[in-house]
Amino acid sequence: MTPIIDVRHVNKAFGGLHVINDCSIQVEKGSITGLIGPNGAGKSTLFNIIAGALPLDSGQVLLDGEDITNWPANALFHKGLLRTFQIAHEFSSMTALENLMMVPPSQPGESLKSVWLTPRRVREQENEVKQRALEVIDFIGLNHVRNELAGNLSGGQKKLLELGRTMMTEARVVLLDEIAAGVNRTLLGDLVGNIERLNRELGYTFLVIEHDMDMIARLCDPVIVLAQGTVMVQGSIEEIQNNPEVIEAYFGAGAA
Amino acid sequence: MNELVFFINNVVIAGSVTGSIYAIGAVGITLVFSIMRFAHFAHADMMTFGAFMVLLLTTLFPQAGQAIGVPTAIVMLPLAIVLTALLAVIIDRTFYRPLRAHGVKPIVMVIASLGVTLILQGLIRLFAGTGGQSLYVDDRKEIFRLALPIEGVRMPVVITEPQLYLFALTILAVIGLHFFLSRTRLGKAMRAMSDNPDLARASGINTNMIVAVTWMLVGGLAAIAGTLLAMDVTFKPDLSFHILLPIFAAAIVGGVGQPFGAIAGGFVVGFAETLAVFNWSVLLRPFRDNLPTWLELPGNLAFVGTEYKIVVPFFILVAILVWRPTGIFKGKVI
Numbered sequence: 001m002t003p004i005i006d007v008r009h010v011n012k013a014f015g016g017l018h019v020i021n022d023c024s025i026q027v028e029k030g031s032i033t034g035l036i037g038p039n040g041a042g043k044s045t046l047f048n049i050i051a052g053a054l055p056l057d058s059g060q061v062l063l064d065g066e067d068i069t070n071w072p073a074n075a076l077f078h079k080g081l082l083r084t085f086q087i088a089h090e091f092s093s094m095t096a097l098e099n100l101m102m103v104p105p106s107q108p109g110e111s112l113k114s115v116w117l118t119p120r121r122v123r124e125q126e127n128e129v130k131q132r133a134l135e136v137i138d139f140i141g142l143n144h145v146r147n148e149l150a151g152n153l154s155g156g157q158k159k160l161l162e163l164g165r166t167m168m169t170e171a172r173v174v175l176l177d178e179i180a181a182g183v184n185r186t187l188l189g190d191l192v193g194n195i196e197r198l199n200r201e202l203g204y205t206f207l208v209i210e211h212d213m214d215m216i217a218r219l220c221d222p223v224i225v226l227a228q229g230t231v232m233v234q235g236s237i238e239e240i241q242n243n244p245e246v247i248e249a250y251f252g253a254g255a256a
Numbered sequence: 257m258n259e260l261v262f263f264i265n266n267v268v269i270a271g272s273v274t275g276s277i278y279a280i281g282a283v284g285i286t287l288v289f290s291i292m293r294f295a296h297f298a299h300a301d302m303m304t305f306g307a308f309m310v311l312l313l314t315t316l317f318p319q320a321g322q323a324i325g326v327p328t329a330i331v332m333l334p335l336a337i338v339l340t341a342l343l344a345v346i347i348d349r350t351f352y353r354p355l356r357a358h359g360v361k362p363i364v365m366v367i368a369s370l371g372v373t374l375i376l377q378g379l380i381r382l383f384a385g386t387g388g389q390s391l392y393v394d395d396r397k398e399i400f401r402l403a404l405p406i407e408g409v410r411m412p413v414v415i416t417e418p419q420l421y422l423f424a425l426t427i428l429a430v431i432g433l434h435f436f437l438s439r440t441r442l443g444k445a446m447r448a449m450s451d452n453p454d455l456a457r458a459s460g461i462n463t464n465m466i467v468a469v470t471w472m473l474v475g476g477l478a479a480i481a482g483t484l485l486a487m488d489v490t491f492k493p494d495l496s497f498h499i500l501l502p503i504f505a506a507a508i509v510g511g512v513g514q515p516f517g518a519i520a521g522g523f524v525v526g527f528a529e530t531l532a533v534f535n536w537s538v539l540l541r542p543f544r545d546n547l548p549t550w551l552e553l554p555g556n557l558a559f560v561g562t563e564y565k566i567v568v569p570f571f572i573l574v575a576i577l578v579w580r581p582t583g584i585f586k587g588k589v590i
């Protein structure tokens with residue numbers, strides 16, 4: 001089976017600093033793949049390259065067999081490749097509901113033609129988007145704050161909103177960048193539950209960067225360990241936890 | 257009562273005229289800033305370009321307006337709007353987009369826009385000459401004198417035809433802009449991009465297209481402002497350039513990045529200018545008999561002389577930056 005995401009021999013340097021070195025990873029369809037590694041291992045950089053937020057220096061990225069190297073993020077979005085941000089992003093001057101409504105399934109109103117020529121069709125579509133947004137906001141449990149300005153939501157609620165954003169359209173792969181960071185335990189339970197449901201019920205594939213090992217252990221199989229910009233090991237969480245190389249990378253020499 | 261009419265003519269009408277032009281101009285500045293995050297100095301010359309297009313078309317077809325009874329310049333305005341919108345997109349593709357692709361700092365964009373200013377002004381001078389030319393080529397500029405039905409009032413309220421068009425078009429532009437930004441998906445996508453460009457892209461918004469649409473809008477508004485200004489006085493290659501600073505002041509006073517703030521700011525600056533140069537002595541004259549004898553009423557009692565009008569926007573700008581740097585409507589601090 002073709003992996004849904006296939007990163008091949010990617011290199012990326014910022015000035016003289018080589019952050020990603022000949023890195024190759026595969027994410028299987030329908031999996032929740034974890035991406036872990038010590039700080040500065042290049043996890044977020046790799047994420048940004050896959051998500052089209054950073055140009056790569058050399059190498060290739062394929063989405064379900066299609067070459068998407070250096071595509072802009074908005075084009076990837078329409079291919080079903082979505083991402084959340086490590087530091088939650090929101091349109092702060094819009095309400096939570098409006099934030100979700102910015103993500104339409106097939107953006108009819110955004111071609112110039114339909115703005116001017118078919119206002120009724122646009123309005124219908126707008127209503128569909130609103131219905132969808134209402135369902136999503138209920139699913140992520142933010143119904144009670146749906147008319148709050150997104151800028152006023154708590155950090156954890158913003159993270160939930162990020163996840164909600166990925167549900168507004170038919171995603172194939174979702175890149176989650178430290179979705180659990182700064183989220184309290186109760187909310188985290190919801191978050192993990194939602195991710196599992198999306199994976200099981202809607203067939204979303206997830207690639208997850210996470211520092212919270214409990215969450216990785218609960219959600220992810222397989223887990224990829226990144227160190228110094230390249231893959232160190234890949235395997236199930238048990239294999240990873242017992243790998244002396246990994247322990248050394250995380251805790252320094254002598255810890256094992 | 258004649259003094260009151262004098263006040264209406266010299267403050268209410270003159271202030272609305274200046275304010276409307278500043279307002280439409282400032283909206284363009286603020287739109288570029290909110291989407292592309294740089295101060296676009298070539299905006300005034302885009303205005304001149306729009307007026308120049310109208311001049312060109314009016315000279316080519318001077319009779320066009322007479323058939324339907326409006327000035328030819330107004331008939332040609334829609335075409336000039338389209339051409340200026342096109343020019344704005346071309347300028348962006350040629351000069352600004354390559355810089356953006358390199359991720360340069362905003363100040364580099366500002367300098368580039370100064371370069372565009374010089375190019376545009378040079379080109380317009382090359383083709384239009386340096387002198388003033390009326391946009392009323394074959395038409396007559398109507399002047400309406402409205403006598404107030406009050407006993408003893410001899411002075412009429414004076415308003416010219418281009419001023420009426422200016423008010424009408426300003427109102428239309430503001431309503432249109434409001435509808436566009438708040439109701440259409442494209443307008444909402446513009447707001448989204450202004451709020452958070454990374455998130456906009458990650459939400460599937462084609463930011464390159466939003467940039468192009470913004471330039472079309474900016475070019476179109478510039479053509480309207482430039483043409484109406486040139487119709488009110490006469491077309492000159494540096495006419496709009498001289499109001500660049502008040503327009504920037506208006507955008508900042510209103511809150512940078514806030515289109516409706518820019519409109520408010522435009523009127524604040526416009527009225528402040530006219531009030532500052534207004535001869536207050538005229539209003540005090542009827543009370544001359546009641547004033548103590550040692551107080552001689554001077555012939556001219558204005559805050560600043562007309563030749564120093566340009567300091568007024570600067571004064572407002574300094575005051576705003578000191579006391580409320582985000583502007584009337586909370587905009588971005590620059």
